[in-house]
Amino acid sequence: MSSNIDYSTYSLEELKQARAAIDDSEHPERAQELEERITQLELPENSSTEAPSTGASSTVSTASVLRKGKVSFHGKASEFFSIWIVNLLLTIVTLGIYSAWAKVRTNRYFYGNTEIDGHRFSYLANPLQILKGRIIAVCLFASYFILSAVSPIAGAVMVLALMLLTPFMIVLGQRFSMRMTGYRNVRFKFNGGFGDAFVVFVVLPFVSLFTMYLMLPWALKKIDEYLVDESAFGDSSFTTKLSTGSYYVASLGAVGIVVAVFLVGASIMGFGFTSLIQTLENGAPLVMFTLFAMYLIAYAISSSFYTALIRNHIYESSEIPNVAQFKSNVGVLPLVWLRTTNVIAIVLSLGFAIPWAKIRSAHFFANATEVTVLSGIDSVTSVNTGSVGATAEEAATLFDVDVALG
């Protein structure tokens, strides 16, 4: 069974993985070959970056690290404040219609100010596409809202229908937002199919109900895996290998934090038990505010914990082979601090701090993200979207639904 595996098509990263996985005693010759190839590939990488891959002529992917750097974000709070307030004014004056244009300007500002490796992203959507999606969304939402208010039974039926529709909307929305994202004049793409989406967004979470949510972290992993794996930059797909363990650690940790916050809160309130009864008699507001504050604290810490761990894990485990590798080091406490201060600033400023908070968050996440650009970046080609049927294109742009990634 010593059939030769052709390692010549492997990238350095893949070779290293194969080397780590191989059993020396069983396949000494393969291990040796792998080591030779690894040193071969590592040498030019160390000696010079001048020798660029010969591009399209060479089909062998011998990607070397070109550059490594943080994502930089150039947005300024003062500049975005004026964009935001004008957007808001025009949206109000036009009773919401301008919100489509506002969204495009906002996204253009954030995408265009995000820079990786000397190139900025661009947001390519046309406001009219978004307006169309929003009109449909408003009609759906209004009919659901009115129907459920008029007849609880019809409302329940519609909730069920919308739940079944969710995966389709997510796929369409994901396709739209990926296709509307450009980098180096190449659009991103989302190739996910409806069937898989139905499984990960409806079937798995539904099944996990019957395991008392014990399966839920695994289902969440499947969702993220689906979203990343089906994404592509031009003709180069993202690949990811997520570990189920990380999702259990993050989820159990998040639940544990909520429990801990409420236990601590309850014991603090317990010390003043008699006063608690008095406040109950004088009306519930204090208790309500304490509960509300505890809810906010629990939410802030546990959601930051989950976000930080999972984002770091996804970035660490995902790559575009030969094109780019990612790293994220979001700290839990800095994220808690960021979110808490944002909320406080927004509440105290009666909303006027929203643009500042958004810019600040973008800076935070950019600073925590590192991208390694590999030599294959220069040979990424855009996929000709003209071949896709016009109706599919049209249908895909109907909905503008966003699913946050990581």
Added chain:
Amino acid sequence: MIDGQLYQSEGSSVTPITASIEDNILVIRLINEDQCNANNGLEINESNAVVNTDVVNGESAEPLRFQQSEVNAKSKLGNLPREITLPNDRLLVCSPSPLLDQWLDGGAGSRISQMETKKPWLIASVLLVPLLLYVIFVQGMPWAAVKFANQIPYSIKSVASQHTLSALDYSMLEPSTLPDLQREQLMMGFDTVVKQVSGLGIESNIRVHFRYSDLIGPNAFALPDGTIVFTDDLVTLVDGDQALLDAILLHEIGHVAQNHSMQLIAESLFATLAISYFFGDLSGAIESFMGIGSSVVQNQYSQKHEWQADNFAISKLKLMHRDTADFADVMRKLSNDSEQQGSENSWFQSHPSTKARIENAESASYND
């Protein structure tokens, strides 16, 4: 000279360039590694471009020239580099420059980016936004909700009420345990009240029901078609006092007559849509604040309806030459029973504070 990058259409390959505007034409010169050392060489190339450059350096040395009509640029936004789409889907990204802006946008630039950069507009926006939000939420939405509610035909209200009542019967209401005789007597009393409330066109639709409920305690509510439900607990709370129950009946008739249920649906819908589209694209904890915001807004609308229904009841009591203190009495009895009597924060309540409602009813009786 404006620095920039030129991206080809089919792939992510990129060439650094310098751009300039010459005779109202955009000129793009590729910076080739070979040429980088001789910047002035570019000038020479330009003068006799046609003659030699093509041959020597390949396409790279030939400056690209574009008319305004050939290019397509996104509007100026903040201090972002300008993205210019060239023929054949090539993309030119140039660092911001007044010269280029002038060429792309003409004189003053787009109206939107002017609004975003000129001080007076900014100050006006900062002042106008809260003002307009206030006008829309306080004046516009209730007005539109009334218009909306008046469009709803009775048949829909009737179906809605039937469905709601059966859903409630299924979930939290049980058949009344009051003696039949007491119910019949109360019904007769209510009939007299309904007959006296004339000229609304809804008198024939008022149907009173009694239900028992552990969950909602002493309570009464109206459905949009004129169905009014009293709980047994409410009747026992006032010891079956017809006058007090009449006051509550009038309050509920007020809700029906003024179409409050349908208005509240419209108001909640408008408020939810407005909040999500005006302040959308937020995430995390801020979003949960938006949820709180929209329930606060809905509670304000609901409180307004309660005031309207209270005042309806009080004015009808006066018309019937009955004591408006009845309304205050029944509110007082309800508040003695309720745990939340002193609750000062009205933001999170769907009903105004009972104290204020009692004062309102009492001041009405003194005014006579």
